[in-house]
Every structure is written in C-alpha cells, then in structure tokens.
Amino acid sequence: MLSEKITDMKKQCEHQGDCMQLIQRILDKEATPEEEAMFLNKKEQCLPCKDGFELEQSLKKAIKEKCISKCPDELFKSIKAKLFILLAIISILIPLFCDQNK
Amino acid sequence: MSDISFFFVWINICKIISTLYLKRKVLMETPVEELSIEEKNIAPEKAKAIFEKEFMPHLDAMYNFALRLTNDEDDAQDLVQDTCLKAYRFAGSFEPGTYAKAWLFRILRNNFINDYRKKSRGPSKVEFEWVEQAYVGEEDAEPAFQADLKAETVNDMMGDEITKAIQALPVDFRMIIILCDLEDFSYEEMAKILNIPIGTVRSRLHRARAILKDTLADYARKRGYVADTLSEDGTIF
Numbered sequence: 425m426l427s428e429k430i431t432d433m434k435k436q437c438e439h440q441g442d443c444m445q446l447i448q449r450i451l452d453k454e455a456t457p458e459e460e461a462m463f464l465n466k467k468e469q470c471l472p473c474k475d476g477f478e479l480e481q482s483l484k485k486a487i488k489e490k491c492i493s494k495c496p497d498e499l500f501k502s503i504k505a506k507l508f509i510l511l512a513i514i515s516i517l518i519p520l521f522c523d524q525n526k
Numbered sequence: 527m528s529d530i531s532f533f534f535v536w537i538n539i540c541k542i543i544s545t546l547y548l549k550r551k552v553l554m555e556t557p558v559e560e561l562s563i564e565e566k567n568i569a570p571e572k573a574k575a576i577f578e579k580e581f582m583p584h585l586d587a588m589y590n591f592a593l594r595l596t597n598d599e600d601d602a603q604d605l606v607q608d609t610c611l612k613a614y615r616f617a618g619s620f621e622p623g624t625y626a627k628a629w630l631f632r633i634l635r636n637n638f639i640n641d642y643r644k645k646s647r648g649p650s651k652v653e654f655e656w657v658e659q660a661y662v663g664e665e666d667a668e669p670a671f672q673a674d675l676k677a678e679t680v681n682d683m684m685g686d687e688i689t690k691a692i693q694a695l696p697v698d699f700r701m702i703i704i705l706c707d708l709e710d711f712s713y714e715e716m717a718k719i720l721n722i723p724i725g726t727v728r729s730r731l732h733r734a735r736a737i738l739k740d741t742l743a744d745y746a747r748k749r750g751y752v753a754d755t756l757s758e759d760g761t762i763f
Contacts, residue, residue: 445732452706452731454713478677483739486680487707490688495589499603503585503610507574510614514570 437472447477451484568618576617580626581610587627587709588634594704595638597693605642609634628711632719635701675743679751683742687749691741699734706731 437443446463449455455463467473568576588609592602612633613620620629680688692700705711705719713731717724745751 445728448732448735449728452713475676479675479680479739480735482677482680483735483742484707486683486688487692487703491590491594491692491704491708493586493590493593495586495606496599496603499589499606500585502603503607506607506611507577507614510611511570511574 433469433471433474435471437470440472440476443470443473444476444480447473447480450477451480573614573617576620576622577610577614580620580622581613581617581630584627584630585610588630591631591634591704591709592638594692594700595635595697596642601642605634605638608641609637612637625715627709628715628719631705631709631711632721635719675739675746679746680742682751683746687742687745691738691745694741695734695737699730699737702727702731703734703738 443463443466446455446459450460450463463473463477467477585606589602589606592605592609593599596602596605609630613630616633620626692703695703701720702716705716711719713724713727716727716731720727722730
C-alpha cells in the first residue's frame, strides 16, 4: 500500500530550491497558514518534497535534543555571589557619599 | 586633617577615578549598536529584583549559547558572567514585559563579538568571509549542492555527531542555527539580536543548514550509516 503510494509520487521537483526554503519557513513557524496548507497538500504527491520535509524536521529535532548543556552550579553560585557583593558595596558606599555631601 | 576627613577625601578620589575609568571603558569598548541601550539609574534593590525575576531563568540558555559560540567551557562561563554583570548594569533600561531572553542574547552576542571572538579558538573572520563567498549564489540563496542525507540517517546519529557538525560551522552560521533551532527565536527577534536585516537572517539560516547537512552527509558516509543504500553499485565507504 505504502509502496504503491510512493510509486505514484513525483520523483523530481521542478521547484526544489523554493520548496526547501518554504519547508524551513514552515518548520520555523514563519510561513503563512495558506503557504503551509498548500505545501502539506503538495508534499503528498512529491517525493523530494516529502523527503526534504522529513529531513529538515529530523535535523531540527536532533539539534533541539542533542545540543543542550546545563549551566554549571558553580557558575550560577558565582554570579549570585558577585551580584551580592556588588549590591553590598553599592549599599554601603552610596549612603556614605550621601552623608558626606550633606 | 582628622582620620575621618582623610578617609572621605580618599573615597572621593577613588570614586572620581573609577567613574572616569568606567566611562572611558564604556565608550571605548561598548559597540556602537549597544550604546543605543540607555543606562538608566535605578535602585540597586530594584535592579536585583529585575535580574532575579527576568534574567536568571535564562541562565541555562545563555550558558548553552555561550558554549556553542566559544566551544570552550571556561570561556563560556566568563562570557555568561560578563553578560550578567552588564545586564545588571543596564537593568534600568530593560522594559518589564519585553522579551528578556532576546535582550540578554543580544548583550551576550555583542560581548562575544567584541571581547571573545578576538581571542577565540574558533574560525577567523577571514575564514567566515571565504565561506560566505563560497555559498553565496548569484540571486538565489540555494547552494549548488543538495546533501545526500536522509531523515532516518539523522535519527540514527549519536548526539556528538550533531554537536561536532555544529561546532565545525563558521561562527555566524553556528550562531543563527542555535538561535533558531534550539532557542526558537523568530526571524524578527534574530534580526534584532544579530543586528542584520530579516532577509539576511533567512538566507544565512538557509546556507547554514545546507552546510550542516553537507557535513552530516560526509560523517554519515565515513561512518557507514548509508552503506546499505550506497552499496548497490558496489561502492564501499
């Protein structure tokens, strides 16, 4: 059934460059609903577009899943400590200057 | 002069010197585009509250972006710290309700370009320009090649192959892929973060993905991911 469907599909896409750009805009949520609907309909009849869509989708998913790094705890603590010191210095020095100006 | 008076004089001298130094540093080192972020004075407690509520939740994303840019954990930590301190300094000009993450990423990117890229272990500007020229077509942004890569091959790949392929990209291409695919910024937000027109965002992203797919196809061939399909004509990879 699936192979029959594939044999019915176009093997060449005459607008492959434009279609690839449209696929990326669809996956980036930058395409209009009309563009998206038109492409999703076309995808079922064009093998290069279907393959291209699946490839871009997989690539985006792989990047999202595999390129994540968590901020080290030491960095988190260090930033908080530096801000605390900065805040303490400001809180001590500003009243000091204000008192002196009076 | 009493000890107390001497102490106040000394403090005042230090204050004047540090003010002059900071102003000089801001003017000399802050990029022109960043000077558009106005430094407004607010109470330190208010700045701290903005920082903790609006900025801290994005620390993981900032570190991840910094790590992808620098390809080095220590450099990434320094870059995030500098960005946080700068964000704290400019907290008065942050408008609550606007997208804090995009605001922070813009500061981080500017910091990276100005301070870290100079000493970066990554590709140089010359290399990037070469790649830009190599991939810029006449009018259409579509590169000359179409990578021989299938969705199943990408699905089968281990994480380190994807991260290595991203690390191998020139930094401007790497930056745009991370902003779009990992952080889900819109084209308009990316244009603001990178300070480039939306058209350039679109074409640069397209080229970046084309190079990425080409690199992954190359990995796949070398590692035998596509051996079954390519062995029909007897070619061994």
